[in-house]
Amino acid sequence: MRRILVTSALPNANGAIHLGHLFEHILTDIWVRFQRMAGNECYYVCADDAHGTATMLAAEHLGTTAAAMIETLRREHAEEFGRFHVGHDNYYSTHSPENERLTRAIYERLAEDGRTFTADVEQLYDPERKLFLADRFVKGTCPRCGADDQYGDNCQECGATYDATELGNPRSTLSDNTPQLRSSDHYFFDLAQFTDFLKEWTASDAVQPEVANKLGEWLTGGLKAWDISRDGPYFGFTIPGTEGKYFYVWMDAPVGYMASFENLCDRSEGLDPDDFWRADSDAEVHHFIGKDIINFHCLFWPAVLQGAGYRTPTKVHTHGFVTVDGAKMSKSRGTFINASTYLKHLDPEYLRYYFATKLSANTDDVDMQLDDFVQRVNSDLVGKVVNIASRCAGFIHRGFDGTLAEGVHDAELWAAASNVRHELADLYERGDVGRAVRQITALADRTNQYIAEHEPWKHVNDPDRRDEVQGVCSLGINVFRALVVYLKPILPAMAAKAEAFLKVEPLAWEDAAEPLVAHEIDRFKPLFTRIDRKDVDKVVAETVAEVEAEDAEDQGGAEVSIDDFGKIDLRIAKVVDANFVDGADKLLELRLDVGDDARTVFAGVREAYHPGALVGRLVVVVANLAPRKMRFGTSEGMVLAAGPGGEDIFLVSPDAGAEPGMRVT
């Protein structure tokens, strides 16, 4: 028996659980449930990732404390995962006493052994907010191409990467002030010391081949020291022996896996964290992550563990991202679906099954096509698998008192159904679940063919052929039982209902080895209902509505005084000319007559309006908006419009009689 500890990446403690989190946790949960069915001792822990500047600012925004906010979200997250049947043994928080102790201990061990050093770092500082600014809180002009309004790490226009200190006219996105350049001592983990170790580790089968390729890039390029400290104010753990220095969130986040497990052990008889984490442990540790955090889990984390005298992960399972209908999840398209919205209208097992059909052992992105989602679930699960039990059970009850036959009617079919368990086990182990599902549905197909060939409905009233009818339907039920075994890691709730129908104890993997004979079963009740496409549409529509409400709150929620409003100079303008902009997908260049002066405004309405339809019409424009340099020219104002974007943009226009230049108040 293997002893296995499994983790999923830690969701942020400042946002809701969405489709992307669900994908990762469902695929991990499927693996965990398989391991348990196969008889292994398997623990699955996770936690919210509580620390970081973002958490601090979010709590500030809500007018609460970080500690209160993260606890509320932690409960919410744990409950939502639970409703998707994700069976974490512990869903903890990285803001825990266990984690603080472990993180400090690990750091101290690394520091003692000369694995860390300090260095002076120059960084932008916001004097008003009194904090050092992470790259994403600084905007300015790209030092290479001169594009305005770029973040502190790279330029979205030309793709250049640079230091935030290189930006022209930098400003803090938190206060809009000009930041100052200040220097501060930072603590570094000397990752380069672990280069040889990491080369060896990544070449083992601890990571997928494409991940090893990616890591090879960093390894051959030379590893840089890793800055593990942040200056206060910061929401996190303080670094021992320092004043106002905090551990960078990614230092304590993976330690959170250990902390969550330790917390579980404290509440469980005979479970010792050391058995899993000591350097010579023969237990296994498996991390499931998305491909965006490969560097943290496959470079920093193994190096930290190695340096601190712990074992390294057995395997890091990396997956791709979820897209919806071929595009990134989008709030305005309604495909940035939160767990809570989904749960209002759809059964969690639909999603579990659909994700399972798309799972592979590689890091490709997984596209959730909403039509495909409905069809796959309805056709495979209701039409094929469940249908077998549904069509056989009636005969068993009508003619045979609900009792299955003594023997196996078709030894070949049963052998196929039973023996495939070895291959399926291998596929589950490797994470090639989509392929396993294809094998499973093929077996269901074969069984429906078998039943059709023997036409039990024709012979059920023929006394000479009663045994055959019972045999065929009993075998149908037995193959169905095997299918339930194979699908149980994916569909635990359906499996529980099927177990009740079959009147059996909870099924384990090896139960597929032997058929049920002369066994009484219950009457069949529907195990699974079809998805109605309308319910999917409701989820999408509600997601759009939520986003709009959120936007309204962000923009209109905070009250402004009439004086503030008075600062905005809204004017009626007439569109004199409108043209496409070469190279811009969304923009139209508009020449506007605003009374005395004419000006050029770039408006993101190309998908909704043809230039010809705009010439001559009156619009409302923000006349005193600071001119903004864009890639295609300077925009001198903003045209007001409603709608989520894309093709749904609706320009605001005045009633007849308004003249260009009139002030809107």
Add this chain to the structure above:
RNA sequence: GGCUGCGUAGCUCAGUUGGUUAGAGCACAGCAUUCAUAAUGCUGAAGUCGUUGGUUCGAGUCCAACCGCAGCUACCA
């Protein structure tokens, strides 16, 4: 820009170390059937395997270039 991965029927994907007329499911069309949650079975139509070159007796499969898509590019989690 550099790097990683992907690009096979309308959709989702299989295609082993290169080998005869490229496969499956969904969707579609026709037929059959009625035991089953309008479920099932049979038959059929549908692909110049991203493009162009190359290696080879032979390439979806190997090589090169190009095109397209996604992601990464370390102090955003």
